[in-house]
Amino acid sequence: MALTKADMAESLFHVFGFNKREARDLVDSFFEDLRSSLASGEQVKLSGFGNFDLRNKNQRPGRNPKTGEEIPITARRVVTFRAGQKLKARVETYAGTRE
Amino acid sequence: MTKSELIEAITRKQHHLPAKDVELAVKHMLELMSETLAGGGRIEIRGFGSFCLHYRPPRMGRNPKTGQAVHLTGKHVPHFKPGKDLRERVNEVLRLPFSS
Numbered sequence: 001m002a003l004t005k006a007d008m009a010e011s012l013f014h015v016f017g018f019n020k021r022e023a024r025d026l027v028d029s030f031f032e033d034l035r036s037s038l039a040s041g042e043q044v045k046l047s048g049f050g051n052f053d054l055r056n057k058n059q060r061p062g063r064n065p066k067t068g069e070e071i072p073i074t075a076r077r078v079v080t081f082r083a084g085q086k087l088k089a090r091v092e093t094y095a096g097t098r099e
Numbered sequence: 100m101t102k103s104e105l106i107e108a109i110t111r112k113q114h115h116l117p118a119k120d121v122e123l124a125v126k127h128m129l130e131l132m133s134e135t136l137a138g139g140g141r142i143e144i145r146g147f148g149s150f151c152l153h154y155r156p157p158r159m160g161r162n163p164k165t166g167q168a169v170h171l172t173g174k175h176v177p178h179f180k181p182g183k184d185l186r187e188r189v190n191e192v193l194r195l196p197f198s199s
Contacts, residue, residue, distance in 0.1 A: 002143040004144070026113065
């Protein structure tokens, strides 16, 4: 099962005793503020976790994989995530199923 | 934006909560996310994106200083896939000047 906003709010409620409404608002606000920062063109740096960077991509030729038809992929700005040292180190040792 | 700026931004909206509580909450949320990934789990946040692990198979690497070949074991790395809403909002800044 994947971690969701509901799980995170539930944990804030259990661990710190925030009421359910506060917990939900905190989780919503957390992701909304990350999104607003990125939408305004500002990268996000969360030490210990990682950075969300913005990259500008130029237009490039693409293809509809179904029909083979050539269509240009328009210029765009995309978000990339670079995990921090600490997170990388914690994840690296995971020895479970390979994806 | 840094972690402390994020905490300030959330505190401005949740003004009934002390900044210290918001700080605890933010650190806890990041810890939950790290823990999930460290255990091989996925994170799914609608409108923001999802995190999962990608496997990097073992390979022969080289010590860039000495040129000596070294064996590197397989490992997992965190991967983030932005969600639809985030993708669109980040791209709007570029699209607007053309569409107007």
